[in-house]
Amino acid sequence: MNDARNTILSRLKTASIDQTMPLARNISNSVNWSSNYKVQLFRTQLQSAQAEIYDATDHSWLMTLQHICQAKYLKNILLSPTTSWGEAIIENSTNLPSLKYYDDPVENWKQTLFEGIxxxxxxxxxxxxxxxxxxxxxxxxxxxxMSLVPPVHIAVIEKSKIYNSFAEALKAQHWNETELPANILLISGPSKSADIEQTLTYGVHGPKELVVIMV
Amino acid sequence: MTTKFRTQFAKALAQHEVRNNTESVVNKLRKHRLAAFPDQAEWISMRRHSTAIRANATSKLPQLLEQLETNLQRNGIQVHWADTTEQANQTVLNIMRFHDARFIIKGKSMVSEEMGLNDFLNTHGIECLESDLGELIIQLAAEKPSHMIVPALHKNRKQIARLFHSQFPSIPYTEDISALAQAARRFLRHHFATAPVGLTGVNFMIAETGTLCLVENEGNGRMCSTAPPVHIAVSGIEKVVECLDDVPPLLGILTRSATGQPITTYVNMISSPRKPNEKDGPTAVHLILLDNGRSRIYSDPELRDTLNCIRCGACMNHCPIYKHIGGHAYQTVIPGPIGTILEPQKNGLDSYGELTQASTLCGACQEVCPVSIPIPKIINRLRWEHIRKSSCSTPGAGSGRRKTEAIIWKIWAWNCIHPGAYNRITSVATSMRRLADRILAKISPWTAARAVPRLPDTTLHERLKALKIDNE
Incomplete structure (x- = not known):
């Protein structure tokens, strides 16, 4: 295969590149919306992709979560016991469904993850x-x-971390200066497909419902 | 004149159900795209930026590939190079054998279609299962995709309902789209959980960080790249971009051009296999970089633009030819305008050169192309390569040259630069126009379905003379 590598690269390198097109990466057609407007737009866009959005505060989000779990008759919910969010949930778990923790490598409980959560x-x-x-x-x-297999994905987001655009988020969060995680995900709604007659249907292979709590 | 393609085109034109399905879906896709670019000025600026990003990446292709390889390997992703589809297939097979795997679950990948991977693996006793809803439909029907983005667009819900019912007799017959999708979900879920290897395509590869970006709506791409212990990604070498900052503009224009979405449900950015202490994700990630003629296309500065394509499918949705004949008539992996320039270059003008005639040169494809690929110009160039006398880098160049045609054009050219002869010939043709009618009616497929234009009884020169207009 090393042969293939060298053959391909040497063919590419013999090609004559006469002019390169100028590329201005810092062109600023970027917008700068007020935080209120950003939150509003974020909500509208997610809702139009069939996500459910709840407004909450630092104090009320746990109640919102309880409300969501009850409204959906959830029997269990998978969460991390070690994030600050997870710790808060564990402390106030009385009105919540059974709490499950992802504390084992997936190989040890894949079937349960796919069928029981x-x-x-x-x-x-x-x-x-x-x-x-x-x-x-x-x-x-x-x-x-966690954000892929269970049929319902509930995510919490701090309004202060909503950026205008993807381009702005990359810069503001200094993505290119840090070691990137194995997998980064941008999620913009529940799983969907329009492969049949270009007609939208939700919940194909990923979560059927995406619920977002904004605090 | 009857050739393989003309026969196929005629057959496609007679398939009214396929034509209706195709037209109805491309019309929807066009409407969605139009709504996604409400501001012409913004479209122009987005397009200019995306064009520059792709042109920049293409101009530095070998350097970026080396950088990409270094960074991927540093991140723990294994990189394989394949000059041909055979090498790429063999690499997949070797990985399968290394892991003792006999089953592979696949996300949507046009490169794997190009490789003919499913057939290859089947002959080696390995079962392949497509997991994208459209691809699954195609696989169950034992067909090929007819569109890059919506592979089963030639089928309507009734046909799919019958297909699902015959393949999954336990599921009650339904024409409800949501119920059909749920049937696919139930069928595939177990396979996602148990498949030993998953395979996907790639939308962008970021050289700066060593990251693979996959764009999708269903979640099957995420499943294939996350649930099995081994993930194989296959990509053409041209899919590399220089840095992270290049992704947002390309992503935004790709999804809007393809389906009118501001973004797909999932953008999946993979930079490494499972890290220490992580509880999921594949423990091995492989990337296969396929050339298959791309570096040859790269050697020509004009044809090189073909490699800037980001596979959005907008050119197909806007092509008057594609709309009528559908994707299968092209008999290529990639149909539509981009296919008519890409496939003959990859597979040779001798077998695919005639495809370049599947165009009216109306220019719609170039107009909607998010990275401004001059498709009509390249079609013209390839038409010339097809009939040129000398050879060139494109395989099969000159294979379409016919002696009689060349002689006729030579006479025509000579005639056009000799006014005396020209006047005499046109006046003879005019006086014998009844005979000319009959000849014209026979020699051209054009006149088989259209009225033959009648030659006027006087030539233009004679008429101008009669009107006393004389400005040479």
Whole structure:
């Protein structure tokens, strides 16, 4: 295969490149919305992609979570016991469904994850207003399949972390200066498909419902 | 004149159900795209930026590929190079054998279609399962995709309902789209959980960080790249971009051009296999970089623009030819305008050169292309390559040259630069116009379905003379 590598690269390198097109990366057609407007746009965009949005505060979000779990008749919910959000949930778990923790490598409980878990609760790394997008940086505490396998994904986002655009989020969060996680996800609604007659249907392979709590 | 393609095109034109399905979906896609670019000035500026990003990446392609490889390897992703589709297939097979795997679950990948991967693996006793809803429909029907973005757009819900019912007899017959999608979900879920290897395509590869970006709506791409212990990504070498900052503009214009969405449900950015102490994600990630003629296309400064394509499919949705004949008539992996320039370059003008005639040169494809690929110009260039006398870098150049045609054009050219002869010939043609009518009616497929234009009884020169207009 090394042969293939060298053949391909040497063919590419013999090509004559006469002019390169100037590329201005810092062109600023970027917007700068007020935080209120960003939150409003974020909400509108996510709602138009069939996500459910709840407004809450630092104090009320746990009640919102309880309300969501009850309204959906959830029997269990997967969460991280070690994030500050998870710790708060564990302390106030009386009105919540059975709490499940992702504390084992997936190989040891894949079947249960795929068949037995009804919902997962995760934090987010930020949000994008103009597309209505959650940014997730899954890690050892909140593994990536939490936002993929359970039929309901409940995510909490701090309004202060909603950026105007993806381009702005990259810069503001200094993505190119840090070691990137194994997997970064931008999530903009529940799973969907329009492969049949270009007609939208939700809940194809990922979560059927995306619920976002803004604090 | 009957050739393989003309026969196929005629057959496609007679398939009214496929034509209706195709037209109805491309009309929707066009409407969605139009709504996604409400501001012409913004479209122009987005397009200019995206064009510059792709042109920049293409101009530095070998350097960026080396940088990408270094960074991917540093991150723990194994990089394989394949000059041909055979090498790429063999690499997948080797990885499968290394892991003792006999089953692979696939996300949508046009490169794997280009490789003919499913057939290859099947002959080696490995079962492949497509997980994108459209691709699954195609696989169950034993067909090929007819569109890059909506692979099963040639089928309507009734056809899919019958197909699902025959393949999954336990599921009650339904024409409800949501119920059909849920049937696919139930069927595939177990396979996601148990597949030993997952395979996906790639939308962008970021050289700066060593990251693979995948764009999708269903979540099956995430499943294939997350749930199995091994993930294989396949990509053409041209999909590399220089840095992270290049992703947001390209992503925004890709999804808007393809389906009119501001962003897809999922953007999946993979920079490494599972890290220490992580509880999920594949423990091995492989990237196969496929050339298959791309570096040859790269050697020509004009044809090189073909490689800037970000596979949004907008050119297909706006092509008057594609709309009528549908994707299968092209008999290529990639149909539509981009296919008519890409496939003959990859596979040779001798077998695919005629495809370049599947265009009216109306220019719609170039107008909607988010990275401004001059498709009509390249079509013209390839038409010339097809009939040129000398050889060139494109395989099969000159294979379409016919002696009689060349002689006729030579006479025509000579005639046009000899006014005396020109006047005499046109006046003879005018006086014998009844005979000319009959000849014209026979020699051209154009006149088979259209009225033959009648030659006037006087030539233009004679008429101008009669009107006393004489400004040479």
């Amino acid at each position: 009804e919902a997962a609760f995760t934090s987010t790394y930020g949000g994008i207003a103009d597309t209505g997008t959650l940014i997730l940086w899954p890690d050892t505490q909140e593994p990536r399949m």
